[in-house]
Amino acid sequence: MKKIHIIGLGLLGGSFALALKKKMPEIEFTGFDIDPRNQEDALTLGIIDRALEIPEKDTDVIILATPADTISELLKKTLDQIGKHTLVIDFGSTKEKLCQEVAQHPNRENYLAGHPIAGTEYSGPKAAREDLLDRKVFIICEMDRTNLHLKEMAYAIFDALNMKLRFMNPDEHDRHLAFVSHLSHISSFMLGKTVLDKMQDEKNIFDMAGSGFASTVRLAKSSPEMWAPIIQENKANVLEALDRYIASLQNFRDKIKADQFKEIKGDMREINRIRDILDLEK
Amino acid sequence: MKKIHIIGLGLLGGSFALALKKKMPEIEFTGFDIDPRNQEDALTLGIIDRALEIPEKDTDVIILATPADTISELLKKTLDQIGKHTLVIDFGSTKEKLCQEVAQHPNRENYLAGHPIAGTEYSGPKAAREDLLDRKVFIICEMDRTNLHLKEMAYAIFDALNMKLRFMNPDEHDRHLAFVSHLSHISSFMLGKTVLDKMQDEKNIFDMAGSGFASTVRLAKSSPEMWAPIIQENKANVLEALDRYIASLQNFRDKIKADQFKEIKGDMREINRIRDILDLEK
Numbered sequence: 001m002k003k004i005h006i007i008g009l010g011l012l013g014g015s016f017a018l019a020l021k022k023k024m025p026e027i028e029f030t031g032f033d034i035d036p037r038n039q040e041d042a043l044t045l046g047i048i049d050r051a052l053e054i055p056e057k058d059t060d061v062i063i064l065a066t067p068a069d070t071i072s073e074l075l076k077k078t079l080d081q082i083g084k085h086t087l088v089i090d091f092g093s094t095k096e097k098l099c100q101e102v103a104q105h106p107n108r109e110n111y112l113a114g115h116p117i118a119g120t121e122y123s124g125p126k127a128a129r130e131d132l133l134d135r136k137v138f139i140i141c142e143m144d145r146t147n148l149h150l151k152e153m154a155y156a157i158f159d160a161l162n163m164k165l166r167f168m169n170p171d172e173h174d175r176h177l178a179f180v181s182h183l184s185h186i187s188s189f190m191l192g193k194t195v196l197d198k199m200q201d202e203k204n205i206f207d208m209a210g211s212g213f214a215s216t217v218r219l220a221k222s223s224p225e226m227w228a229p230i231i232q233e234n235k236a237n238v239l240e241a242l243d244r245y246i247a248s249l250q251n252f253r254d255k256i257k258a259d260q261f262k263e264i265k266g267d268m269r270e271i272n273r274i275r276d277i278l279d280l281e282k
Numbered sequence: 283m284k285k286i287h288i289i290g291l292g293l294l295g296g297s298f299a300l301a302l303k304k305k306m307p308e309i310e311f312t313g314f315d316i317d318p319r320n321q322e323d324a325l326t327l328g329i330i331d332r333a334l335e336i337p338e339k340d341t342d343v344i345i346l347a348t349p350a351d352t353i354s355e356l357l358k359k360t361l362d363q364i365g366k367h368t369l370v371i372d373f374g375s376t377k378e379k380l381c382q383e384v385a386q387h388p389n390r391e392n393y394l395a396g397h398p399i400a401g402t403e404y405s406g407p408k409a410a411r412e413d414l415l416d417r418k419v420f421i422i423c424e425m426d427r428t429n430l431h432l433k434e435m436a437y438a439i440f441d442a443l444n445m446k447l448r449f450m451n452p453d454e455h456d457r458h459l460a461f462v463s464h465l466s467h468i469s470s471f472m473l474g475k476t477v478l479d480k481m482q483d484e485k486n487i488f489d490m491a492g493s494g495f496a497s498t499v500r501l502a503k504s505s506p507e508m509w510a511p512i513i514q515e516n517k518a519n520v521l522e523a524l525d526r527y528i529a530s531l532q533n534f535r536d537k538i539k540a541d542q543f544k545e546i547k548g549d550m551r552e553i554n555r556i557r558d559i560l561d562l563e564k
Contacts, residue, residue: 117493179480181493187473188498190530191466192556193549194523197530198461211399211463212501214560216470219494221557224550232543241476242535246528248472248479253524261514267475268506274474275503278496 001153005055006031006063007074009042010226012091012116013065014128016161017047022130023160030055033125034066041125057083061153064090069229072101079107087150089114093177094233095141095170109147112154113170115139116163117181121221138163141170178237183245185219185227186238192220283435287337288313288345289356291324292508294373294398295347296410298443299329304412305442312337315407316348323407339365343435346372351511354383361389369432371396375459376515377423377452391429394436395452397421398445399463403503420445423452460519465527467501467509468520474502 001024006013009031017029031048033039042048055062055078062078064071071092078088079102089112092098099113118136120127138158143151158165168176195217231238255264283306288295291313299311313330315321324330337344337360344360346353353374360370361384371394374380381395400418402409420440425433440447450458477499513520537546 119494177493179477180495183476184473184494184498186531186534187469188494189550189553190527190534191469192553193530194465194527195461196553196556196559197526198523211459212401212466212470212504213462215497215500216466217556217560218497220553221560222494222550224547224554228543228547228550231538231546232541235538235541239535239538241480242531242538244479245472245476246531246535248475249468249524249528249531252468252472253521253528256513256517256521256524259514259517261510264513265506265510268471268504268510271471271474271478271502272506274478274499277478278499278503 001027001060001156003028003030003056003059004061004063005029005052005059006048006065007033007055007078008064008066008091009033009038009047009125010065011119011123011125011127011132013063014042014045014047014125015118015130015132016063016065016091016116017042018045018128018130019133019161020157021046030059038125045125045128047125047128054081055086059086061157062086062088064088064092067226067229068092068094068233072098075102075111076105079105079111082107082110084110085150086110087112087146087153089154091116092233093181093230094174095139096174097233099142099170108145110150112143112146112151113141114154115141115173115177119222121218123223123226133161133163135162135164137166139166139168139173141168141173143167174234175237178234178241182230182234182238183241185222186231186242187245188217188219189222192217283309283342283438285310285312285338285341286343286345287311287334287341288330288347289315289337289360290346290348290373291315291320291329291407292347293401293405293407293409293414295345296324296327296329296407297400297412297414298345298347298373298398299324300327300410300412301415301443302439303328312341320407327407327410329407329410336363337368341368343439344368344370346370346374349508349511350374350376350515354380357384357393358387361387361393364389364392366392367432368392369394369428369435371436373398374515375463375512376456377421378456379515381424381452390427392432394425394428394433395423396436397423397455397459401504403500405505405508415443415445417444417446419448421448421450421455423450423455425449456516457519460516460523464512464516464520465523467504468513468524469527470499470501471504474499 004027029048030050030052032053039051064074071090095113102108116138118132286309311330312332312334314335321333353372377395398420400414
């Protein structure tokens with residue numbers, strides 16, 4: 001492996017390059033971002049060595065790390081242009097539509113459908129961190145549809161980055177992510193909104209560090225440019241997760257209204273099981 | 283100040299004693315917990331020096347750190363029994379009903395209505411931490427109703443603990459807390475429930491550290507014994523906050539359904555303002 005090209009030099013693309021440069025210093029990184037400021041920052045920060053709109057023919061791996069709603073077109077265009085020995089990996093948060101759209105592409109075997117489960121509430125190349133991907137999960141979908149030799153390059157990269165590989169069907173991926181990731185972001189955004197709206201009548205509602213609010217609302221700082229497209233691309237699953245969430249809240253609300261606090265306590269005890277499951281992750 | 287008595291030797295009562303012992307080693311700490319195991323643990327951990335059901339007559343300060351629904355009765359009983367020079371402080375998460383119920387008590391001036399804005403998702407004396415209260419907000423309600431000399435003792439304590447004092451009306455306190463604290467807990471619990479319910483059909487939905495889920499659901503690990511009573515005591519305000527939250531979610535859901543992703547992006551940008559407000563806190 002000698003050359004990697006990254007399209008989309010934000011938090012994920014940037015963190016990927018910073019980490020891999022440490023482990024594989026012999027690789028040259030080229031890259032492109034549609035926002036000239038991001039591209040300039042990526043050069044300054046050493047995320048890429050050269051800015052380049054079209055990847056060169058001898059590029060080994062092309063990474064697509066742009067917002068979810070732009071990947072489909074970009075992927076098709078990229079697969080149209082590459083040679084036989086180039087691997088294309090995308091970092092998009094949704095997988096089902098993407099995999100469907102390139103299912104019949106003559107270069108389908110040059111594509112690996114991926115999703116690194118990592119992020120922060122910040123975005124752009126300046127938010128990139130060398131350790132962002134370390135020991136995080138990297139989900140691969142339809143792995144048997146990627147060429148065996150090209151896949152070896154992907155394994156070398158993700159092993160070097162110390163990532164934990166997981167394999168899923170694209171539809172399973174999108175369903176799971178709607179519940180554990182996309183719903184969390186929406187619940188945070190709406191919590192932020194509820195409190196901001198209330199602040200219009202009430203001053204000094206904040207200054208309450210320690211109230212649990214800060215951690216619950218953290219994701220409401222996330223980038224709308226990244227998240228609105230994810231919701232759009234995963235609309236059906238997100239609606240299902242959101243409807244279930246609203247129904248649970250409504251049910252809990254009705255129990256409060258009816259003074260069923262014994263039942264509420266029982267429900268909360270049940271939900272405390274989340275401790276065991278979250279602690280398992282460590 | 284020579285003797286402090288703590289009723290309720292859990293996370294807050296325990297953390298209070300551990301921190302104050304460092305700063306004022308001359309004070310003797312007595313205490314009581316209705317759960318014999320907690321009381322035993324508090325002795326072992328050095329939270330209290332002596333276990334004692336009824337505080338001794340020469341006690342300077344009595345701290346009430348029991349669940350929100352037990353404080354009212356305990357406060358009235360304690361005010362009935364104490365002498366002129368004893369100050370009673372409660373650490374309850376709701377203030378309006380409490381202040382109303384003792385408004386006419388002959389020893390009202392011996393009481394200081396307080397609320398330390400601090401906690402973790404863990405509970406009990408073993409979860410107590412010497413630094414839990416450090417640089418956190420301590421809210422005092424109806425401060426002008428507490429005896430001036432007794433109040434000096436409270437100031438000495440909270441200064442020693444390095445806490446930031448804030449003053450509010452009880453009704454204002456309960457309204458604010460419903461939005462920034464109680465609602466966050468409910469939104470986390472219901473997020474946990476939604477994902478746990480979904481897990482019944484889907485395996486390995488977890489192992490997704492980095493997905494934002496862990497921080498958003500953290501408060502769902504909280505103690506039902508503490509939180510069900512808080513919701514109960516602050517029922518009207520919690521219902522208002524919850525209704526507004528559900529309405530926001532429903533509105534967001536309808537926009538997704540109607541493919542209004544441009545509007546969704548705009549809404550999210552508005553909510554991003556929460557960054558500035560949260561960052562101010564630091």
